[in-house]
Amino acid sequence: MAVAPSAELLEWPKKDKRRLLHAVYRVGDLDRTIEFYTECFGMKLLRKRDIPEEKYSNAFLGFGPEQSNFVVELTYNYGVTSYDIGTGFGHFAIATPDVYKMVEDIRAKGGTITREPGPVKGGTTVIAFVKDPDGYIFELIQRGPTPEPLCQVMLRVGDLDRSIKFYEKALGMRLLRKFDNPQYKYTLAMMGYADEDETTVLELTYNYGVSEYTKGNAYAQVAIGTDDVYKSAEVVKLVIEELGGKITRQPGPIPGLNTKITSFLDPDGWKTVLVDNKDFRKELQ
Numbered sequence: 001m002a003v004a005p006s007a008e009l010l011e012w013p014k015k016d017k018r019r020l021l022h023a024v025y026r027v028g029d030l031d032r033t034i035e036f037y038t039e040c041f042g043m044k045l046l047r048k049r050d051i052p053e054e055k056y057s058n059a060f061l062g063f064g065p066e067q068s069n070f071v072v073e074l075t076y077n078y079g080v081t082s083y084d085i086g087t088g089f090g091h092f093a094i095a096t097p098d099v100y101k102m103v104e105d106i107r108a109k110g111g112t113i114t115r116e117p118g119p120v121k122g123g124t125t126v127i128a129f130v131k132d133p134d135g136y137i138f139e140l141i142q143r144g145p146t147p148e149p150l151c152q153v154m155l156r157v158g159d160l161d162r163s164i165k166f167y168e169k170a171l172g173m174r175l176l177r178k179f180d181n182p183q184y185k186y187t188l189a190m191m192g193y194a195d196e197d198e199t200t201v202l203e204l205t206y207n208y209g210v211s212e213y214t215k216g217n218a219y220a221q222v223a224i225g226t227d228d229v230y231k232s233a234e235v236v237k238l239v240i241e242e243l244g245g246k247i248t249r250q251p252g253p254i255p256g257l258n259t260k261i262t263s264f265l266d267p268d269g270w271k272t273v274l275v276d277n278k279d280f281r282k283e284l285q
Contacts, residue, residue: 012235013172017227018193020200021275022060023092023153024073024220027134028081030057033074036133037061040106041094043150046071055079063149066284070150070200075220083134086216088268090154090205091129091137095197099126099142106130117142121184134218146197152190153222154203157268158211160187162243163204166266167191170239171224176201185209213268221263221271229276233262236274243267259283 027033030048037043038061046066048059055078062071072092096102099117107113114137115129126142141151157163167173173191180187185208192201202222226232233251240246244267251262251274259279265271 006238009231009235009238010169012228012231013170016172016232017225017277018172019225020070020153020193020202021066021223021225021280022062022071022073023222024075024273025136026075026077026080026083026218026220028076028083029133030059030074030076032133034059034061036109036111037072040109040111040130041138043072064147067281068147070148072150073223083218084214084216085135085218086214088156088213088215088270089136089219090156090203091139091152092150093139093141093152093154093203095141095143095146095149095151097142097144099128099140102140103128103130122181136218143197148199151196151200152203153200154205155268155270156205156207156210156213157270158206158213159267160189160204160206162267163206164189164191166239166243166245167202167204169243170236170245170264170266171272173202215269221273223273223275225277225280226274227277229260229262229274232274233264236262236264240264249273253279257283 034045043061043063046060046062050057056075058073058075060071060073062069103113103117112131114131117126117128120127128140130138164175176190176192176196178189186205188203188205190196190201190203192199229251246265248265249263253260260276261273263273
């Protein structure tokens with residue numbers, strides 16, 4: 001029996017060479033955030049660019065080169081000093097061999113600790129939470145040496161099973177772990193392309209009884225690499241028809257840059273941009 005074209009197409013994300021490339025979000029003072037991330041978190045400033053005709057600047061920071069590591073892309077819009085983070089965005093996470101030491105260093109440099117280091121409730125993993133100058137929360141997780149210290153992006157969703165299905169089918173991610181905590185009334189799912197200690201993952205969190213969140217205007221999107229933007233966009237279109245969401249940019253090159261991308265919203269309104277792997281590598285040369 002012939003395989004239906006849609007069934008064959010839905011296999012593509014599992015075969016594609018995908019990884020999380022960067023998270024994009026807005027900050028009120030680029031130099032202040034760069035200083036905080038480099039001094040307090042130990043990130044490196046990888047590149048910085050100013051686009052005066054579009055009235056914005058951005059900076060890329062991370063723990064390793066963009067060719068291999070997940071990074072943050074900070075955007076400063078001329079004259080805008082603050083943003084609304086909303087209730088839906090949760091946090092980023094950084095893995096470190098010594099959370100206690102990292103918290104000491106951050107405190108000494110004037111950083112805000114919102115949860116003192118200690119074991120996670122009901123577990124043994126040592127964590128802490130800190131706030132950056134714009135109010136973004138970073139979870140610090142005690143973990144042995146890892147190739148990817150910038151290890152999580154946490155987003156809140158209204159229907160966890162629907163979100164898991166969406167990220168599996170549209171983006172070829174694996175469900176790495178699902179954890180239910182009835183005491184604190186939440187369930188979370190770790191979604192990614194490799195094990196949690198090897199790569200960056202999305203942590204999708206469902207709070208019992210909460211189906212909608214505000215997005216604010218601070219956090220923008222995550223970008224993911226693909227070998228074929230057009231084929232990947234076809235898959236996303238099929239999955240959106242089934243589970244909800246919206247295509248926000250049809251596949252094709254960005255004017256002036258010629259990097260091929262497509263972008264879409266998941267059923268909760270979280271944005272993902274798919275970026276052509278070859279074009280992305282050219283951008284970095």
